[in-house]
Amino acid sequence: MGTPANDYEVMYGTEIFKTVTMLQIGAPGDDSLREVAAIMKDVTMEYFSPLEQRNEQILQYHNSRGDPRLIEQLCKFLTDDIYREPVDSNDLLINNGASAGVWDLLMRYLLPGDTVFVEDPAYKAILPSLQESEFNLAGIAMDEEGMRMDLLEEKISRTKMRTPSEKFPFAAIVYLVPIFHNPTTKNMSAGRKRKLVELAREYDLLVICDDVYNVLCYRCPESDDPETAKPPKRLFAFDDKKDPGYKGNVVSSGTFSKFLGPGLRLGWYELPPRMQKTHIDHYVFSSGAGKNPYTGALIGLALKKGLVQKHVRDTRRMYAERIKAAHDIISSTVGKLGVSCHLPSGGAFLWIELPKHISASDVLEASQNSVRFLPGQLASPSGSFKNCLRVCITFYELKDLLAGVIKLCGFIEQAIGSS
Amino acid sequence: MGTPANDYEVMYGTEIFKTVTMLQIGAPGDDSLREVAAIMKDVTMEYFSPLEQRNEQILQYHNSRGDPRLIEQLCKFLTDDIYREPVDSNDLLINNGASAGVWDLLMRYLLPGDTVFVEDPAYKAILPSLQESEFNLAGIAMDEEGMRMDLLEEKISRTKMRTPSEKFPFAAIVYLVPIFHNPTTKNMSAGRKRKLVELAREYDLLVICDDVYNVLCYRCPESDDPETAKPPKRLFAFDDKKDPGYKGNVVSSGTFSKFLGPGLRLGWYELPPRMQKTHIDHYVFSSGAGKNPYTGALIGLALKKGLVQKHVRDTRRMYAERIKAAHDIISSTVGKLGVSCHLPSGGAFLWIELPKHISASDVLEASQNSVRFLPGQLASPSGSFKNCLRVCITFYELKDLLAGVIKLCGFIEQAIGSS
Numbered sequence: 132m133g134t135p136a137n138d139y140e141v142m143y144g145t146e147i148f149k150t151v152t153m154l155q156i157g158a159p160g161d162d163s164l165r166e167v168a169a170i171m172k173d174v175t176m177e178y179f180s181p182l183e184q185r186n187e188q189i190l191q192y193h194n195s196r197g198d199p200r201l202i203e204q205l206c207k208f209l210t211d212d213i214y215r216e217p218v219d220s221n222d223l224l225i226n227n228g229a230s231a232g233v234w235d236l237l238m239r240y241l242l243p244g245d246t247v248f249v250e251d252p253a254y255k256a257i258l259p260s261l262q263e264s265e266f267n268l269a270g271i272a273m274d275e276e277g278m279r280m281d282l283l284e285e286k287i288s289r290t291k292m293r294t295p296s297e298k299f300p301f302a303a304i305v306y307l308v309p310i311f312h313n314p315t316t317k318n319m320s321a322g323r324k325r326k327l328v329e330l331a332r333e334y335d336l337l338v339i340c341d342d343v344y345n346v347l348c349y350r351c352p353e354s355d356d357p358e359t360a361k362p363p364k365r366l367f368a369f370d371d372k373k374d375p376g377y378k379g380n381v382v383s384s385g386t387f388s389k390f391l392g393p394g395l396r397l398g399w400y401e402l403p404p405r406m407q408k409t410h411i412d413h414y415v416f417s418s419g420a421g422k423n424p425y426t427g428a429l430i431g432l433a434l435k436k437g438l439v440q441k442h443v444r445d446t447r448r449m450y451a452e453r454i455k456a457a458h459d460i461i462s463s464t465v466g467k468l469g470v471s472c473h474l475p476s477g478g479a480f481l482w483i484e485l486p487k488h489i490s491a492s493d494v495l496e497a498s499q500n501s502v503r504f505l506p507g508q509l510a511s512p513s514g515s516f517k518n519c520l521r522v523c524i525t526f527y528e529l530k531d532l533l534a535g536v537i538k539l540c541g542f543i544e545q546a547i548g549s550s
Numbered sequence: 551m552g553t554p555a556n557d558y559e560v561m562y563g564t565e566i567f568k569t570v571t572m573l574q575i576g577a578p579g580d581d582s583l584r585e586v587a588a589i590m591k592d593v594t595m596e597y598f599s600p601l602e603q604r605n606e607q608i609l610q611y612h613n614s615r616g617d618p619r620l621i622e623q624l625c626k627f628l629t630d631d632i633y634r635e636p637v638d639s640n641d642l643l644i645n646n647g648a649s650a651g652v653w654d655l656l657m658r659y660l661l662p663g664d665t666v667f668v669e670d671p672a673y674k675a676i677l678p679s680l681q682e683s684e685f686n687l688a689g690i691a692m693d694e695e696g697m698r699m700d701l702l703e704e705k706i707s708r709t710k711m712r713t714p715s716e717k718f719p720f721a722a723i724v725y726l727v728p729i730f731h732n733p734t735t736k737n738m739s740a741g742r743k744r745k746l747v748e749l750a751r752e753y754d755l756l757v758i759c760d761d762v763y764n765v766l767c768y769r770c771p772e773s774d775d776p777e778t779a780k781p782p783k784r785l786f787a788f789d790d791k792k793d794p795g796y797k798g799n800v801v802s803s804g805t806f807s808k809f810l811g812p813g814l815r816l817g818w819y820e821l822p823p824r825m826q827k828t829h830i831d832h833y834v835f836s837s838g839a840g841k842n843p844y845t846g847a848l849i850g851l852a853l854k855k856g857l858v859q860k861h862v863r864d865t866r867r868m869y870a871e872r873i874k875a876a877h878d879i880i881s882s883t884v885g886k887l888g889v890s891c892h893l894p895s896g897g898a899f900l901w902i903e904l905p906k907h908i909s910a911s912d913v914l915e916a917s918q919n920s921v922r923f924l925p926g927q928l929a930s931p932s933g934s935f936k937n938c939l940r941v942c943i944t945f946y947e948l949k950d951l952l953a954g955v956i957k958l959c960g961f962i963e964q965a966i967g968s969s
Contacts (some may be wrong), residue, residue, distance in 0.1 A: 190811030392609030424813035
């Protein structure tokens, strides 16, 4: 079947993750997926037994926007359990998850030569495809408040951008992960979000937020309880429909992958009204007639029964415990060697900054590849962040994760020691 | 939730199809979907009880090409039960069904200004999106042997085409439905298929075959038995890897929608080797890590258990009966009024040609919208075929279908009578 294209192909049918510590894997672990499997089994049974109310219709072509019952339940879930502020069900549209969803937007709204502005560092997996595309890729540095708006504005002023037309209403795209950023775990500040919306309106930018970690929130200023903590306000809500200058420049791209199962290939957009029709009328939605009606309807039922909500509460509590424990090990062992690692308030990662003169590849070398992680450089469009690395806390159960992190810290120590 | 974007939105939650005869619906009916629902229930149970062999992995990110067990079973199914000639499992790649699959290819391989050649008439649903795209749309007339190659060649000679590059190796795309054509039900002849492969190699064309009806075969020269009849050899097999001039210019796009359930959003490509890597390495496949691992694995198990094969046999027998009976009614009632309708050897449709001076809209008017069908003109990039209409035979059970066709024939008679 050829060369493996991703880590999961390496893992498929093997148990390599038991001998090699694969801290690069940004996915739920087997323990979590087993619970989701039980949910899927339950709702499938309930949906099809007895077959009443024409429930076999979930196998039919469906609404272009997605199953209306799923949309209703998702809206309630996001409003009541996650964002704890109103989500408008009219903005929601079901898709096949964030990767496909984001790429569809790029394909729909960009022309060759157009620019995509990303954070530096950025979500690693999208970079090669962007670099090989007909679009220009421009990395914008971040600080503690997220993507720097002064640098973005400066870059815009030096970028030749197309005049927007009715069919291509955006001059360029900003793609970013404003909440629990991948890989740095940083949150964009409210001030920056406001400024980005301003710039988007001024320069006709489409801002695509990969809001895939928002659900994985562990604490917030108002609460240390992972069950009730709420993530920072999403950028989509800053592009307020009631603003006098509102045009609709921000999209939020969400997914069930990070808190249920990636294999469901189910996600959603919050889309501004002016983008809704373009999408819904397009052949892929109208002829395809909705993305994943089958899994969508099942998840709709799981939401209605509160099964998803319970799983999210359990997951948050579990991940909060893991991230804190992993962070504490790093601080207490290599912290004193000039290694810094911030404890994030949510998300799937720890971002580890080694002393400037140590590179992540030194650590890989010391480990003889027995511990894997994401070297920061791979996530950087400018090839920076050589001294950084990203560790995912979601894949391994607590004791295996901690054993892996202890191993990793040993190799970090070794790399620093021999430098 | 706004204006409905497709027929299924109109139908959702209603039973409109019981009062209005919706012969335009190109989808399986409730009876068929109920059987598929039973299959999905069975395989879900089996897959998850007991949870052994890490079966929860179908909820994980997965192989970029799709679940290897599904690919293996699909290959066997196509080889043994459908094409009855070898399919190479290395060519297969799982996707989200034909609409998304075809559109992805257009997006990947075309640049603004490039040309898409389609049949006239063509698959209706893709036309508006092509017309609104940055591509040129060129309709090529058909005759009894399918798309006319002399006209295609002439059109090519008058079309300014881009020089192929490594990244964009095709100068233009030919999109067609060579088997059980939608809407005319015609089959492209072997000679035409050979000629099209020749032209594709000569002019660096990518030929995308929407092979979505191939499975629905009812008879062939060797067999009148819908269970064993085999469809005409698909165009993909004419682009023979053993040919000295082979480059790989043809893609076959298949789907489970027409013989299982569209709601699964599951389909496949047969892709030539030179296109495989481009796809698999792309972020949507590698980060998305496979299209629909969950439904894919379940259908893989259903294939392994022979449940899909049985359903296909039942479906073929049922559709063969319906199409023959519907055809006979048309022939015996309005046939004598100059209405012609060919009995196809497979597919989902009957294509009805009214006398030249009668238009499909006259019939719609006569019916006061109580019978719906696809007016030929909507499927024509040149706006021709006003006197033609397409009727789908898959959606209604036999007696309801025939009642609908009798009603339709009455309105055809009325339209002819008052002309």
